[in-house]
Amino acid sequence: MSRSLPTSPTDVGVEEIPTLEASVRDAARTAVGISGDITIPKWKVAVPSSARRRVLGLSLVNASVALPLTTLLLLSPEIARDNNWTTTTVGGTIIAAAILAGLVGAPLSDRVPFNRRTAASVIFAVNSAVFALLMNLIPAFGWFLLVALARGVLFGLGAPIWRTLAFDSTVPEARARAIARTHMGTLIGSALGGACAWIAIAGIDIGAGQALLLSGILAVVLSLGSLLLTETKIGGAEPDRLRRAMGQVDDPVAGLRPSWSESTLRVRSIPTVKFALTSYVAIGWCAGAALIVPVIRLAQARELKEGTAALVITIASAVAFLTLYLVARGLEKSVRRSPEALAAVIPLGLIIGFAGLLLIGLVRPVISPQLALATIGGFLAWVALDITMLSVIQPEDRPTAVGISLFSTIGGSLLALLVISALSSLIGGSAAYAVAFAVASLPMILFWRRSKKLIRAVGPDLDARLGVDDETQDFDEAVAESGAVPVLSARNIDFAYGSVQVLFDVSMRINEGEMVALLGPNGVGKTTLLRVLSGLESPQAGVIRLAGDNVTDINASKRVALGLSQIVGGNAVFGSMTVYENLMMYGFSLGRDRASIKEGIEEAFQVFPKIADRRNQLGSTLSGGEQQMLGLSKALITKPKILVVDEFSLGLAPIVVGELLEMVRQLNARGTAILVVEQSVNVALNLVDRCYFMEKGEIVYEGNAKDLLAQPELVQALSLGGHPNTAESDPVTLAKSGSPA
Numbered sequence: 001m002s003r004s005l006p007t008s009p010t011d012v013g014v015e016e017i018p019t020l021e022a023s024v025r026d027a028a029r030t031a032v033g034i035s036g037d038i039t040i041p042k043w044k045v046a047v048p049s050s051a052r053r054r055v056l057g058l059s060l061v062n063a064s065v066a067l068p069l070t071t072l073l074l075l076s077p078e079i080a081r082d083n084n085w086t087t088t089t090v091g092g093t094i095i096a097a098a099i100l101a102g103l104v105g106a107p108l109s110d111r112v113p114f115n116r117r118t119a120a121s122v123i124f125a126v127n128s129a130v131f132a133l134l135m136n137l138i139p140a141f142g143w144f145l146l147v148a149l150a151r152g153v154l155f156g157l158g159a160p161i162w163r164t165l166a167f168d169s170t171v172p173e174a175r176a177r178a179i180a181r182t183h184m185g186t187l188i189g190s191a192l193g194g195a196c197a198w199i200a201i202a203g204i205d206i207g208a209g210q211a212l213l214l215s216g217i218l219a220v221v222l223s224l225g226s227l228l229l230t231e232t233k234i235g236g237a238e239p240d241r242l243r244r245a246m247g248q249v250d251d252p253v254a255g256l257r258p259s260w261s262e263s264t265l266r267v268r269s270i271p272t273v274k275f276a277l278t279s280y281v282a283i284g285w286c287a288g289a290a291l292i293v294p295v296i297r298l299a300q301a302r303e304l305k306e307g308t309a310a311l312v313i314t315i316a317s318a319v320a321f322l323t324l325y326l327v328a329r330g331l332e333k334s335v336r337r338s339p340e341a342l343a344a345v346i347p348l349g350l351i352i353g354f355a356g357l358l359l360i361g362l363v364r365p366v367i368s369p370q371l372a373l374a375t376i377g378g379f380l381a382w383v384a385l386d387i388t389m390l391s392v393i394q395p396e397d398r399p400t401a402v403g404i405s406l407f408s409t410i411g412g413s414l415l416a417l418l419v420i421s422a423l424s425s426l427i428g429g430s431a432a433y434a435v436a437f438a439v440a441s442l443p444m445i446l447f448w449r450r451s452k453k454l455i456r457a458v459g460p461d462l463d464a465r466l467g468v469d470d471e472t473q474d475f476d477e478a479v480a481e482s483g484a485v486p487v488l489s490a491r492n493i494d495f496a497y498g499s500v501q502v503l504f505d506v507s508m509r510i511n512e513g514e515m516v517a518l519l520g521p522n523g524v525g526k527t528t529l530l531r532v533l534s535g536l537e538s539p540q541a542g543v544i545r546l547a548g549d550n551v552t553d554i555n556a557s558k559r560v561a562l563g564l565s566q567i568v569g570g571n572a573v574f575g576s577m578t579v580y581e582n583l584m585m586y587g588f589s590l591g592r593d594r595a596s597i598k599e600g601i602e603e604a605f606q607v608f609p610k611i612a613d614r615r616n617q618l619g620s621t622l623s624g625g626e627q628q629m630l631g632l633s634k635a636l637i638t639k640p641k642i643l644v645v646d647e648f649s650l651g652l653a654p655i656v657v658g659e660l661l662e663m664v665r666q667l668n669a670r671g672t673a674i675l676v677v678e679q680s681v682n683v684a685l686n687l688v689d690r691c692y693f694m695e696k697g698e699i700v701y702e703g704n705a706k707d708l709l710a711q712p713e714l715v716q717a718l719s720l721g722g723h724p725n726t727a728e729s730d731p732v733t734l735a736k737s738g739s740p741a
Contacts (some may be wrong), residue, residue, distance in 0.1 A: 002074055003435070004629065014109055024246070024444065024468050024473075025463060025466075025468040025479045027183070027245045027246060028242065028245060028246055028463075028466040028467070028468045029223050029462070029466070029468075030245065031172070031241040031242045031244075031245040031246070031466075032172045032237070032238055032241070032242070032391065032462075032466065033171070033172030033173040033174075033175060033335055033336065033556040034335065034336060034337075034338060034339065035173065035336055036336060036337065037336055038333040038336050038337060038518075040329050040332055040333060043174075043177060046170075046171070046173065046174045046474040047170050047171070047174050047177075047178070050172075050230055051113070051169050051170045051174075051178075053228045053229075053230065054165065054169040054170075054228065054229055054230060054232070055166065055169055055170065055178045055181050055182060056181075056225065056228055057225045057227070057228030057229040058121075058162055058165060058166050058169070058182045058185065058226070058229070059181050059182050059184060059185030059188070059225070059533065060124045060185060060222045060223070060224075060225025060226070061121065061158075061162055061185070061223060061225060061226050062162065062182055062183070062185035062186040062189060062706065063185040063186065063188045063189035063192070063222045063225075064125060064128070064129045064189065064218075064219040064220070064221075064222035064223040064225070065125070065128060065129075065155060065158075065186075065189065065219075066185075066186045066187075066188075066189025066193060067132075067189035067190070067192045067193040067196070067214040067215050067218055067219050067222065068129070068132035068135070068192050068193065068212070068216055068219045069189075069193065069194025069199070069496045070189065070190045070192075070194055070215075070313060070601075071193040071194075071196045071211060071212060071215035072094065072135070072212065072215075073094070074193070074194060074197035074201075074309060074310045074313060075197050075200060075201070075208040075211055076090045076091060076094070078200070078201065078208035079136075079209075079212070081143075082207065082208050082209065083139055083141070085141060089141065093144065093145050093148045093149075093702060094146075094148065095414060095417075096149060096152070097148045097149050097151060097152030097411045098147070098152060098412065098413070098414065099152075099414075100149055100153055100156065101153065101155045101156030101406065101410065102150040102156060102403075102406055102407035102411070103156075103407070103411045104153055104156060104567075105152065105153045105154065105155060105156015105158075105159075106156045106157075106159070106160055106401060106402075106403030106404070106406050107260050108153075108156070108157055109156065109158070109159075109160045109161055109403060110160075110259070110260040110263070110398060110399060110400060110609045111156045112131075112157075112161060112399075114233070114396070115231065115233075117161050117164075117165055117231065118165075118229045118230060118231045120157075120158075120161055121161055121162060121165065121226050121229055121638075122226040122227060122229065122343070124154050124155075124157050124158035125162075125225075125226040126220070126223045126224070127154055127157060127218075127221040127228065128151055128154040128155060128158065128223070129216065129219035129220040129222070129223035130218070130220060131147050131150050131151045131154065132147075132151060132212075132215065132216040132219045132220075133213065133216030133217060133219065133220055134147055135147045135148070135151075135212055136208075136209045136212040136213060136216075137214065137312060139209075139365065145502070149245075153301040156403075156406065159402065159403075159406050160399040160400070160402040160403045160406065161399065163179075163182075163235075163386060163402045164390070164398045164399050164402055165232070165528075166178055166179050166181065166182040167236070167386070167390050167398065168232050168233070168234065168236035168238075168395070169232060169236065170236070171184075171236075171237055171239070172236075172237070172238055173332070173335070173336060175330065175335065175344075175387055176328060176331040176334070176335045176383070176387060177328045177329070177330075177332050179383050179386055179387055180325075180327075180328040180331060180383050181328070183324065183379055183382060183383055184321050184324050184325060185412045186379075187317045187318075187320050187321040187324065187375075187379065188317075188321060189219075189222070189436045190313060190314075190317040191314045191318050191321065192215075192218060192311035193215055193312075193313070194310045194311065194312075194314035194317060195310075195314050196211045196214050196215040197211055197310035197313075198310035198311050198314060199211060199591055200215075201310055202308075202310070202311070202351060216372060221625045234395045234396060234398075235395030238395070239395065239431070242466065244375060246466075246467070250715035260400060261555075262553070262554070262555045262558070262693065263396070263399075263400035263554075264395045264400055264404065265538065265553055266394075266397055266553035267393060267397050267400055267401045267404065267645070268404070269553055270392055270393065270461050271306035271457040271460075271461060272388065272389065272392045272454055272457045272458045272461040272462075273392070273393065273401060273404075275450050275451065275453050275454035275457060276385055276388065276389040276405070276454060277345055277405060278351065278408075278447060278450040278451070279381065279385050279450065279451050279454065280385065280405045280408035280409045280412065281408045281409070281411060281412035281415075281447070282381070282412060282447035282451075283350075283353075283355075283378050283382050283385070283409055283412065284351050284408065284409035284410060284411060284412025284414075284415075284416070285412040285413065285415060285416040285443060285447075286350070286353040286354060286357060286374055286377065286378045286412075286416075287378055287409070287412075287413050287416075288412060288414065288415070288416030288417045288420075289357050289360075289374075289416040289417075289420055290414030292640075311314075311370055312367060312368050314373075314387075315368050315372065316368060316371040316374075316375050317375065319372040319375075319376070320372060320375040320376045320379055320657070322356070323380075324376070324377045324379055324380070324383070326331065327380065329455040331345065331383060331384060331387075332718040334384075338459070339388065339391065339392075339458040339459050339462050340455050340456075340458060340459055342384055342387060342388055343384070343388045343451075343454055343455040343458045344455055345380060345381070345384035346381050346384050346385050346388065346451045346454060346455075347381075347448050347451040347452055347455075348380070348381075348694070349377045349378065349379075349380035349381025349382070349384060350377065350381050350447055350448060350451060351377065351448065352372075352373060352374075352376060352377030352380065353374045353375075353376075353377025353378040353380075354377070354382065354443075354447075355373060355374075355377070356371065356372070356373030356374030356375070356377060357374050359372075361373065361374065365383050386405075388458055389401060389405065391458075391465075392458060392461040392462050392465050393465065394463075394465060395653035415542070471491065471543055472550075475489075475491070475543075475545065475548075479548070480681070484511055484512065485512075485547060485548040486509040486510060486511050486512075486545070486548075487510055487511060487512045487514075487546070487547055487563075487641050487673045488509070488510045488533065488544075488545070488546055488547075488564065488641075488642045488673070488675065489508070489510070489544070489545045490506060490507055490509075490529075490532075490533060490542065490543070490544050490545075491507050491542055491543045491544075491545075492505050492506075492507055492541060492542040492543070493505070493506040493507070493529070493532060493539045493541070493544070494539060494541040494542055495508075495525075495529075495532050495537060495539045495540060496539045496540055501697065502525045502528050502697050503525050503528060503529060503532065503539070503697045503698075504696075504697045504698045505542075505698065506525075506529060506542070506694075506697070506698065506699055507542075507699065508692055508699060508702070510642060510673050510675050511673070512641075512671075512672055512673060513668065513672075513673055514673050514689050514690065515664075515668050515673070515674040515676070515687060515688040515689050516673075516674070516675050516676070516688055516689065516690050516691065516692070517675075517676045517677075517678055517680065517684035517687070517688040517690075517692070517705070518530070518675065518676070518677045518678075518684070518691070518692050518694065519677075519681055519684055519690040519691055519692065519693050519694070520693050520694035520695060521695075522571075524694040524695055524697065525694055525696075525697040526646075526694055527646055527677065529694070530566065530644055530646050530675075530677060532544070533564075533644060533675075534556055534559060534564060534566045534644060535551070535554060535555050535556035535557075535558070535559040535564075536556050538552075538553070539552065546559060546562050546563060546564055546641070546642075547562070547641060549562070560638065560640070562641075563640045563641030563642065564640055564641065564642055564644065565634055565635060565638050565640040565642075565643050565644065566643075566644040566645075566646065567628075567631040567632065567634060567644070567645045567646065568631075568646050568647070573619040573620075573622065573627045573630050573631060574619055575618065575619045575620030576618065576619070576620065577618070577619055578615065578616050578617060578618055578619070579611050579614050579615045579616070579617055579619060579622070579630060580601070580615045580616065582619050582630055583600075583601045583604060583630075583633060583637060584597065584601070586600075586633070586634045586637045586638060587600060587601070587638075588636050597637065599683070600636050600637030600638070600639070601637060603636045603637075604636040604637060607633070607636060607663065607666060608629045608630070608632070608633055608663065610626055610629060611626060611629050611630050611633065612627065623656075624652050624656070625652050625653070625657075625659065625660065626630035626658035628652065628656075628660055629660065629663065632645075632660070632663055632664065632667065635667050635672055636667070639672075640672060641672070641673060642672065642673040642674070642675060643667065643672050643673070643674050643675070644675045645664075645674065645675070645676045645677065646677045647677060647678070647711075652696060653665055657680075657683060661683070661686075661687055664676075674688070676688065679680055681715055684705075685705045685708055685709050685715070686705075687705075688705050689705060690702065690705060691701065691703065691705055691708065692705055
């Protein structure tokens, strides 16, 4: 986010700067609920009534999803027997639905507009419950498979929305209790689902079909709780609080809805998320081992009395519900202390969960206490993990992050199911499951180590998200010192094609209205750097800013919308289209603003009369100079803040180059900053204000164009790939200093 600095470094004593930085960080963290104040008010006092209704609605939605699923899992052997299907067939259907939820549903949920999340929640929740009601309507496997897969897709669509809504529903200080309460809804659904299954098996013996019908009816009733939901803006109260606390202005990047692929790239570049996804796999592993396997496999092996498995699930879910309710205030205290304090709950929960898992195998046939312990640990880690991961992610990327975490959780569950089933079949005998569960607890070591790394990563990642990390502070200090925000800046950029690194710690800046040239021999990385700046390639390290906003993980099309356009020499024209159609193509970046497109085209014809005379001529029939003019006209239509031109004079006659130079000056005079990659050093130095020289993927020199024209020997050395050897011409200090780049 863009921030208005209250002071510049010249207004503050050197000894006061660390204190100033600390106060900025404290203000940002306080705005997102990390205040250090661990006085926890009552739920009704801390949270407005509208937010409480949203949390209640989301809890009921989660219950409506968990209830029929639990019943289905518990009754799968009976369903298979009643319909003359195999248990493998029923289990395979459930697995296929789970995979479909992660692979199809979660990415599709990204298409739901931010301001339609409530309506989408109601649709997905109610339809999911209705499909559960219809599951056993027709006793045919094709119908059962169709309904199960449909529910899987609906769950995948709804889960990212429900979980981000829970995060956004309350003030940041109360998020822990809000998310804990929505997860408690899942436990309520599991308990009710277990009760439905128990009634069918050991109670009044109504049969598996009737029990599924009962669970479906209850699910429909619970899903109506989604009607309690009201719309809340993406990020909830947090963005406004941050702006007030930090003196920030509206962030143009945050207003753009990222695509699934772009958002995934940004999310997965955050270290905390990488470690968090491993913990989600651990939670899924714990759930798959502790819930799915003992319920289905042990019941089949007759190691549990008929109906006892359902009762075990009900008791374990109820105990976990009560425990989560009691520890929610403690979680909220951890949130308020520091991000590290909350993240420390994650390995603790995993240890508790895997301890329960180990005890399921070692202590038999009683499994209720162990299963309750595993459930408590899993949900404790889950709540802490949701808050930790989502807190370091920009609000517009959170649905994507939840979708990825959902896939990781489902993957962990399926992996545990396969591993334990394979081990038990391989070992055989009465000790099979004891050994299988003991082995299943061994991954705890790996998951625990990864979760410890998460604790170290969360603080810096949160500060980076809030814009109070060291890089942002350095940038802001440099801007305050220079008095201007660069229109485009790059800092410490590294890039590699596979294992071959091409760019090394590259830093540069282009100020508003400035013309800058990027020079150097062929093959030193100039075009690659432009591709990275334009968003066509993603750097392995470093930060790219456009008008002060971090666009490092923003794709090329979004950077065009934010004011960056690139023209590739010799490839800026669609040859099969007419001149007019090419100009219309450039205008597509403006969306449906036809008036602006028409205005830009007319302006292009005025500035470039040669292409106006050829408006109906195919682009491929234009001369090289005319094609370059047509490419330059893009700037008159899109009106970028900065225009990046690669190989400006490539293959053109000197007289044509002279004409183009004058047109570039006109574009610059209209306020557009220009970055040019040019082979001809003389052409570049007579055009630009400053220039950078590259050699072997590094910036080796940065200087004023007029000064360089007075030093022909230095220019010759740089052009041939040499290094300056005078004190006045040391390799560029820009990347090594705290400049705005």
